[in-house]
Amino acid sequence: MLVVWLYGIDTSAHQGAIEVGGKTIAVLGSGFDYIFPEENKSLYKKILQHDGLVMTEYSPDTKPKSTNFLERNRIISGISIGVLVIESAYRSGTSVTARIAKKQGKLVFALPHEIDNKLGIGTNRLIQNGAILVTKVEDIIQQYPFLKYDKNKEVDILQIEKEKKQPDKRYCEIFNLILEKPLSLDEIYKKSSKSVGEINHILLMLELDGYIRKTSEGYVCI
């Protein structure tokens, strides 16, 4: 596991690796005296405790600079056997990394996104340009015959969908609306004949029963 040393998805990746007992390497875009962002210091310690590695090409007194981070990306791809891009906007450091990786002869993997998702523009373009589309772990493992891997049980998504219970009849109208696509309360109000009070009531009941979840995009089905 090898991750970009910034915040967001990379932090999660480091943490995920540590949690399952894996080893992870972090590459900094600054000197060791200037850990950026500050909050990641604890993570940095944790990585070392778990036999991981934190490295940088800069002298300890180098301050974080955006160009450093871009430069650093070549090291990331350089020491990796491949690069998986989770999210990437139209112009972003991630797409730069992917380009470098390709130049270095590494494999580039990407998650597909919906076409109107801004954070999916980069990954979709990568796939168009020949990156390997990834929907499950096996897609990556297959590319590297030397990797040992105990295959998980195949998950049949359709079967799970079927087994799901239907919510209470009274809540079905609204549940079906959310099933189509994530909606905010105001959007639900517009589409249904119920009052805001009633909708709020139903949404809470659905959420408590585990049918929907509130996210930043609105209410989504689980």
Next chain:
Amino acid sequence: MLAITKSVALQGLDGYIVSIQVDISSGIPQFEIVGLPDASVKESKERVKTAIRNCQWEFLSRKIVVNLAPADIRKEGSGFDLPIAIGILVASQGEKNDVVQNFLENTIIVGELSLNGKVEKVKGILPICVEAQKLGYHKIILPKENANEVSMISGIDIFPVSHLEEVMEHLNGEGILKKLQAREVDTKNTGVYPFDFSEVKGQENAKRALEIAAAGGHNCLLIGSPGSGKTMLAKRLPSILPDMSWDEMMEVTKIYSIEGYTSENKPIIKIRPFRSPHHTITATSLIGGGRIPRPGEISLAHYGVLFLDELPEFPQNVLEMLREPLEDKVVTISRLNASTNYPCNFILIASMNPCPCGYYASKYRQCNCRPEQIRKYLNRISGPLLDRIDLYVEVAHVEYNKLDSKEVLETSAKIKKRVNKARILQRERYQSDNIYTNAELTPKLLKKFCQLDWKSKKILETAFQKLGLSARAYERILKVARTIADLDGKESIQEMHIAEAIQYRSLDRKYWREES
């Protein structure tokens, strides 16, 4: 020669009698005012002297001493001009008859003098008049320009005067002061509020929350990205606030009278106040204060709304000051000379962005704040302050096609009708408990009036477990559920009421606090 006149001074909204003792004796000519006079009272020397001369009376070149008793309380304002002038004139006339003495003893005199002897209006005339009556006085002489502001007070004879001469003529038996005819004040709110909820497209959830806030007097925090309409919504809140009762009007008008915001044309405040101070406000002007404490924004928002736009931008020390007033509904300002109480029973409506850049959880623009930044930003509002807010509402961006739609939306008048109904229910329920609204419920009253059936209890329990609500949410949810039930016209709180109330606690949920 000694003459004594009476006046009323205010300490907060409470008044006390000031007895103005004027003594004229032989000695080196001088004119002295004692009894802790403030600058504005000291200056009355010159106004009184000149006014008396300009009315063609003699200002004796003797030793004149004026004492304002009680002498240990600091006095301010220009209202003592008239009683001082009358005291001096009466004292310089020598022997007084019993009629005059009796009249002066039982009459409160208030008024500022201009140099030609005309009586000018003063601030705070309504509380002065009410307090005079409370303190057992039955006659008051006050400036004619103020007459309109007190014409609705009964139980005290009001004599409006416009000139110093009128009072002297009355005392000398050359004329008679005319009593003000008491009259009913039109309490109907005829003014049209310039904003209406029918102008807000979309935002049904926020509208509903504000309706609940207005109905139950709940504090409310609007959270949303820039341009989502938080301020627009808050500005329209006064249009659905319930009508004020007579007692409420009088209390609010008293505060406004002290600040000099009432006038001949606007003798009484009929609309609930809506105050929206800028975030550069100082602690003193928000809470009240000054050497002689004056009401702050929170008291000017009494029985109305205090709107704090961009809440995290307010200095933290200023926000923390709101804690006690929000709880006690009254603020005590202690200064060296006195401590003063001002009522401040207001609804706090605040707005804020969800993160420094403003676009966290927005569908239309990407937020580029780090999680730590967001947490820091949210933490600018301290827990104790959040504790006192009942409703958290997320205000989302409205899509363009919705802004453009021509659908007919509910008017404020319609919403107000529901709010009024809910308020009447509350007033009846809490008649013997000395509160007006659900928001004021104490834990003890909460137990009495917010009983839950087992179904509602179950929902609340599950919600606490599954949504990770914090414990402080409990009482708030009950209060809000009570209001929702009132809006629904239901005697008891039902399942759906409690469920809706839980939905207004989003800031308590993991979505904001931990995962973010």
